Amino acid sequence: MSKKNPFKIIELTDPILPETLKENIIEDIIESIEDSKKDSNAEGSDSGLDTNNT
Amino acid sequence: MSLLNKFNLILVNVLPGNSKKDSAPLTDDELVLQIVETNNAILFGKLYDRYSKKVYSKCYSFSKDKHEAQDLAQDVFIKLFTKLGTYKAQSKFSTWLYSFTYNFLVNYKKQDTSKKLKERWERLNKYDYYLASEDDVDEDDLFELRASKLEKALELMEPADKALLLLKYQDNVSVKDIQAILNINESAVKMRLKRARIKLIKAHNKLKD
Numbered sequence: 001m002s003k004k005n006p007f008k009i010i011e012l013t014d015p016i017l018p019e020t021l022k023e024n025i026i027e028d029i030i031e032s033i034e035d036s037k038k039d040s041n042a043e044g045s046d047s048g049l050d051t052n053n054t
Numbered sequence: 055m056s057l058l059n060k061f062n063l064i065l066v067n068v069l070p071g072n073s074k075k076d077s078a079p080l081t082d083d084e085l086v087l088q089i090v091e092t093n094n095a096i097l098f099g100k101l102y103d104r105y106s107k108k109v110y111s112k113c114y115s116f117s118k119d120k121h122e123a124q125d126l127a128q129d130v131f132i133k134l135f136t137k138l139g140t141y142k143a144q145s146k147f148s149t150w151l152y153s154f155t156y157n158f159l160v161n162y163k164k165q166d167t168s169k170k171l172k173e174r175w176e177r178l179n180k181y182d183y184y185l186a187s188e189d190d191v192d193e194d195d196l197f198e199l200r201a202s203k204l205e206k207a208l209e210l211m212e213p214a215d216k217a218l219l220l221l222k223y224q225d226n227v228s229v230k231d232i233q234a235i236l237n238i239n240e241s242a243v244k245m246r247l248k249r250a251r252i253k254l255i256k257a258h259n260k261l262k263d
Contacts, residue, residue, distance in 0.1 A: 007223040009201035010208075012111040021124055022102055025131045029095040032132075 082147035090139045098135055105148070106131075109155050115220065116159040116213065130158050145231045152225050153235040156217035163213040191251040196223065199258060207258035215250040222247060 080088065082104070089097045106127065113126035134154060141150050199207070208216050221227045227235075232243045 003197055005197055005223065006199050006201040006204045007196075007220065010115070010205045011224055012107075012114055015107055015110050015114065017106055017110055017124070017127075021128060022099060022106070025102060025128055026095050026099055028128075028132050029098060029135050033093060033095065 083143055086138055086141055086147060089135075095135070098131075102131055105151055108148075108152070112152065112155045112220070113159065115208075116163060116216075118209075126159065126162065130155050133158060144234045145227075149225070149227050149231050150235065152221060152227070156221060160213040160217050190248045191255045193251075195255070196251060203258055203261055204254075206261055207254055210257040210260070211250070211253055215246075215253055218246055219250050219254060 080100075082101075085097065085101055088094070089101065109130055110123055110127045113130065114120070114123035117123045117126060134151070137154070141147065144150075208219070211219075218232070221232060222229075229240060229243050229247070233240055236243065238246075
C-alpha cells in the first residue's frame with residue numbers, strides 16, 4: 001500500500017472560517033469601489049471647472 | 055444606507071432563482087471574467103466561497119496563528135479583487151490563485167523583521183552554491199517524511215522555497231505550470247525545486263525526533 005503524501009496530511013482540509021471574514025472583505029471592497037468613484041467624480045468636477053476657467 | 059445594508063440589498067438580487075445563470079454554475083474563468091467586467095463585489099463573494107478555505111489554509115501554514123491567518127486571508131482577497139484582471143488563463147485559475155497567495159505570503163514574511171528568523175534564513179541560504187552541486191533528493195524520500203516533522207522542517211525554510219515545495223507537492227502544480235507562473239524556464243524551475251528539496255531534507259535531518 002502506498003504511503004499518503006505528507007504534504008497533503010499537513011494541509012488544513014476543512015477550516016472553519018467566521019462569516020464576518022467574508023462580510024469584512026465585501027464591505028472593504030464596496031468601500032474602496034465607492035471611494036474610487038468619488039475620486040473620479042471629483043476629478044471630473046475639477047476638469048469641468050478648469051474648462052470653464054479657460 | 056450602511057454598507058452592510060447595501061450588501062444585503064444587492065445580495066437579494068443574486069440569490070438562487072433570481073438569476074438565469076444559476077441553473078448552470080459558472081466556471082472559475084467565467085466567474086472571474088464577470089467580476090472583472092462588472093467590478094461586482096457580491097459576485098466576488100462567490101469566488102470567496104469557492105476558495106476561502108484553501109487560501110486560509112495557505113495563510114495558516116505560513117503564520118500558524120488563527121487570527122493572523124484570518125487577517126492575511128482577508129488581505130489576500132482584497133488584493134485579489136484589484137488584481138483579478140491580470141489573470142490571463144494561462145494556467146487553471148486555482149493554480150494562479152495559489153501562486154498569487156504564496157507570493158503575497160512570501161512578501162509578507164520578507165517584511166518580518168524578526169532577527170532570529172533572518173539569521174536562520176541566512177544560515178540556510180549560505181549553502182546555496184554548495185546545495186546546487188549536491189545530489190538531488192528522490193521525491194519518494196520526501197513522501198517518506200513524517201508529517202509532524204515535515205511541518206517543523208518547512209518552518210525552518212525560506213518562505214520562497216517553502217512556497218515552491220507546497221505548490222508542487224501539496225497543490226500538485228506541474229513544472230510546466232510553475233514555469234508559466236514564475237516566468238522562468240524549465241531547467242530553472244527544476245533547479246529551484248532541487249535546491250528546495252535538499253534544503254528541506256537538511257532542515258528535517260537537523261530536527262530531533
